[in-house]
Amino acid sequence: MPAPAISFPGGTSVSLLDVYDDVAPDGLRGGSPHLHLASTECYVVIGGRGALHTVDAHGASEIALAEGSVVWFTPGTIHRAVNHGDLRVLVLMSNAGLPEAGDAVMTFPADIVADPGRYAAAATLPAGSENERADAAARRRNLAVEGYLSIRKAVDAGDFGPLREFQAAAAAIIEHRASSWTDIVEQGPAAQAARSLDVARALSRGEFAHLEDAAVYRAAEPAGERRFGMCGRLRPYDVREPAGRR
Incomplete structure (x- = not known):
């Protein structure tokens, strides 16, 4: 049998998210619309209320969020967290480390996404005080909302061209760094899936030596200040390499 699995189930990552509550240019409170190129994201709502706005090849949708809601979306889904009041989410991401x-x-907007240099400049938050970084995060969010509204307006009118163009430009932006992602997947979820198959095969033969490796692990509470993420203030848990048994 392979070495005991100690990482979080499925090779996923876990973060606490307090969704931004300042007002965007369209009057809604919430985060920066974006998509993921390779990872699936899941929201488990632990407090407050809000909505998840999405755009994909099937059109635009708005899903109400309240405590206990669980919703997930696959790569290529443009998503926007909207805060109707104290929205707090436990975020699970596939492929821990890859996002x-x-x-x-x-x-x-399309002209910025089409230029990797301009995109990087617009996406990067500068160093500075917390207030300065909060202001920069709001400006970044507002710029993302501007482009999102253009895509959504087109999709609502039955024109999916801007959505496809954005997805193509997004793929071009990450192309130069995606070559390293195979190692993350292989060492994370793929390794866990391979171990699960080995366990299932062993059990089918009446073998159960892996049960001797049974253990309980606990992640430490997130330390340090909350990060300015795309959708809100983030506090990631370090679940990839727990310090030991608890």
């Missing part, structure tokens, strides 16, 4: 490696692209 942090640049899996997401925000829906800035």
Whole structure:
């Protein structure tokens, strides 16, 4: 049998998200619309209320969110978290480590997304005080909302061309760094899936030696300040390498 699995189930990552509550140019409160190129994201709502706005090849949708809601969306789905009051979410992301490696692209206006240099400048938050970074995060969000509204207006009118163009531009932005992502997938979810298959095969033969490796692990509470993420203030848990048994 392979070495015992100690990472979080499925090779996923876990973060606490307090969705932004300041007002965007269209009057809604919430985060920066964006998509993920390779990872599926899941929202488990733990407090407050809001909505998940999405755009994909099937059209635009708005899903109400309240405590206990569970909703997930696959790569290529443009999504926007809207805060109707104290919206707090537990976020599960597939391919732990890959989203942090640049899996997401925000829906800035088409001329910015078409230029990787301009995109990077618009997406990067500058160093500075918390208030300065909060202001920069709001400007970044507002720019993403501008591009999102253009795409959604076209989709609502039955024109999916701007959506496809954005997805193509997003793929071009991450192309230069995607070559390293195969290692993340192989060492994370693929390794866990391979171990699960080995366990199932062993059990079918009446073998159960892996049960001797049974253990309980607990992630430490997130430390440090909350990050300015795309959708809100983030506090990631470190679940990939727990310190030991608890």
